[in-house]
Amino acid sequence: MASRPTSRQRKAGHASAAAGPKGLHHHQQLPPQSGSPTSTATTSSSRLTPELSLDGPASPLFAGLDEDPAPKENVTVTVRFRPLSPREIRQGEEVAWYADGDTVVRSEQNPSVAYAYDRVFAPTTTTRHVYDVAAQHVVSGAMEGVNGTIFAYGVTSSGKTHTMHGDQRSPGIIPLSVKDAFSIIQETPNREFLLRVSYLEIYNEVVNDLLNPAGQNLRIREDPQGTFVEGIKEEVVLSPAHALSLIAAGEEHRHVGSTNFNLLSSRSHTIFTLTIESSPCGESNEGEAVTFSQLNLIDLAGSESSRAETTGVRRKEGSYINKSLLTLGTVISKLTDGKATHIPYRDSKLTRLLQSSLSGQGRVSLICTLTPASSNSEETHNTLKFAHRAKCIEIQASQNKIIDEKSLIKKYQTEIRRLKEELEQLKMGIITGTPLKDTEEDNIILWKQKRMVTSSCSLGWNKRRKLKLLCLQGSSV
Numbered sequence: 252m253a254s255r256p257t258s259r260q261r262k263a264g265h266a267s268a269a270a271g272p273k274g275l276h277h278h279q280q281l282p283p284q285s286g287s288p289t290s291t292a293t294t295s296s297s298r299l300t301p302e303l304s305l306d307g308p309a310s311p312l313f314a315g316l317d318e319d320p321a322p323k324e325n326v327t328v329t330v331r332f333r334p335l336s337p338r339e340i341r342q343g344e345e346v347a348w349y350a351d352g353d354t355v356v357r358s359e360q361n362p363s364v365a366y367a368y369d370r371v372f373a374p375t376t377t378t379r380h381v382y383d384v385a386a387q388h389v390v391s392g393a394m395e396g397v398n399g400t401i402f403a404y405g406v407t408s409s410g411k412t413h414t415m416h417g418d419q420r421s422p423g424i425i426p427l428s429v430k431d432a433f434s435i436i437q438e439t440p441n442r443e444f445l446l447r448v449s450y451l452e453i454y455n456e457v458v459n460d461l462l463n464p465a466g467q468n469l470r471i472r473e474d475p476q477g478t479f480v481e482g483i484k485e486e487v488v489l490s491p492a493h494a495l496s497l498i499a500a501g502e503e504h505r506h507v508g509s510t511n512f513n514l515l516s517s518r519s520h521t522i523f524t525l526t527i528e529s530s531p532c533g534e535s536n537e538g539e540a541v542t543f544s545q546l547n548l549i550d551l552a553g554s555e556s557s558r559a560e561t562t563g564v565r566r567k568e569g570s571y572i573n574k575s576l577l578t579l580g581t582v583i584s585k586l587t588d589g590k591a592t593h594i595p596y597r598d599s600k601l602t603r604l605l606q607s608s609l610s611g612q613g614r615v616s617l618i619c620t621l622t623p624a625s626s627n628s629e630e631t632h633n634t635l636k637f638a639h640r641a642k643c644i645e646i647q648a649s650q651n652k653i654i655d656e657k658s659l660i661k662k663y664q665t666e667i668r669r670l671k672e673e674l675e676q677l678k679m680g681i682i683t684g685t686p687l688k689d690t691e692e693d694n695i696i697l698w699k700q701k702r703m704v705t706s707s708c709s710l711g712w713n714k715r716r717k718l719k720l721l722c723l724q725g726s727s728v
């Protein structure tokens with residue numbers, strides 16, 4: 252989704268060698284496989300026609316941190332097989348597609364049909380390993396001010412929710428990203444961070460706020476910085492546990508239902524957004540721009556074949572899901588064919604919200620989940636072709652900076668400074684009687700910050716104590 256600085260804003264084969272994330276070079280050409288579709292893989296330009304491109308001049312609000320534009324990269328595309336399920340094994344299903352080494356997926360029936368990706372994860376691969384290869388670089392980039400989007404795509408019951416959310420035993424990309432973000436904060440003593448989250452679902456083409464049950468049917472709006480969801484609730488998060496509890500609460504509101512293929516099938520697309528602001532520590536850096544970025548973690552509903560459901564609510568849901576995924580496929584095709592004059596972002600809520608990411612703003616990692624089962628062979632082939640096209644999208648991983656005073660972290664820093672001065676005056680008995688200033692929209696958040704500051708002062712902490720530490724320790728203050 253679009254970057255913006257203000258408050259607008261679920262649910263094991265082959266062995267894989269373990270090369271770390273450094274093994275990925277986003278700009279590298281994939282090794283072609285002779286006689287296979289990979290031999291036709293070229294990195295065609297996804298640059299839009301000038302009038303459609305969002306790569307125009309930086310908005311007044313943002314400016315690239317680097318003097319030189321960031322080099323072009325490609326979307327990181329990985330593919331993850333799940334094992335055949337007990338049901339598939341009982342039904343005598345065979346393996347139709349398999350991981351041929353670390354980067355190639357090959358058809359069992361026709362070995363000359365093969366596709367190459369940045370990485371192929373065999374059914375025994377852990378989600379932690381998937382995270383290290385496919386997500387960690389996006390999360391660390393986001394902590395440095397580069398927008399990031401990670402999404403799981405695949406047919407129903409292929410393992411998207413298992414990959415993005417996971418469970419207690421095997422946490423998914425979302426909880427791993429949240430934990431990593433806070434670890435990065437702790438390892439970056441020279442910067443102050445402010446993190447906030449929002450969580451939405453797109454159900455039957457309606458946008459609902461998962462953090463606020465009253466926030467139903469929200470509108471998608473546009474401004475010069477891109478698209479945004481009007482009135483969505485954002486919560487400042489103080490610890491990994493705090494963020495994870497919000498996700499768990501949001502999951503309670505997500506539309507999930509039982510289908511022929513999955514007892515707990517996601518009936519909506521969800522987007523969990525972590526908004527990150529940071530600035531250098533120290534009073535001498537007060538005039539410096541704040542680094543601002545958004546990390547979107549997306550669990551798509553799965554495409555469904557007509558045999559999935561035949562009646563009622565599930566069929567209606569399935570048709571909305573398929574339509575929006577079809578639009579996503581069309582948008583990606585048009586972005587990569589190099590000749591399109593119109594990209595139909597507006598044809599679905601999903602593509603509208605992903606417009607900034609898909610049109611090249613920030614890092615994107617696509618994790619395609621696959622079942623090896625022969626009964627799904629055709630759908631799996633479609634997923635492989637989709638992933639192959641997505642690889643050709645070019646992106647530019649440049650840093651965002653907020654160059655005005657709209658930054659929330661700046662607001663808090665100013666407020667903290669003012670409150671500390673006021674406290675000093677109180678201590679000295681020379682209080683002037685200036686009333687505390689509250690802005691209506693940020694009342695509660697500011698109250699939290701004030702409470703933290705007041706507590707920190709009463710504990711005798713140093714002036715200009717790091718906001719980061721306040722945030723990390725806030726829940727226990």
Ligand SMILES: Nc1ncnc2c1ncn2[C@@H]1O[C@H](COP(=O)(O)OP(=O)(O)OP(=O)(O)O)[C@@H](O)[C@H]1O
Binds near residue numbers: 332334336407553554
């Ligand atoms: N890599 C994996 N290892 C082991 N089990 C897996 C794996 N991926 C998925 N599963 C299991 O397969 C089943 C379906 O997975 P999941 O619900 O994640 O699919 P999905 O793609 O999100 O489906 P839908 O689109 O219907 O929501 C679950 O029981 C899940 O635990």
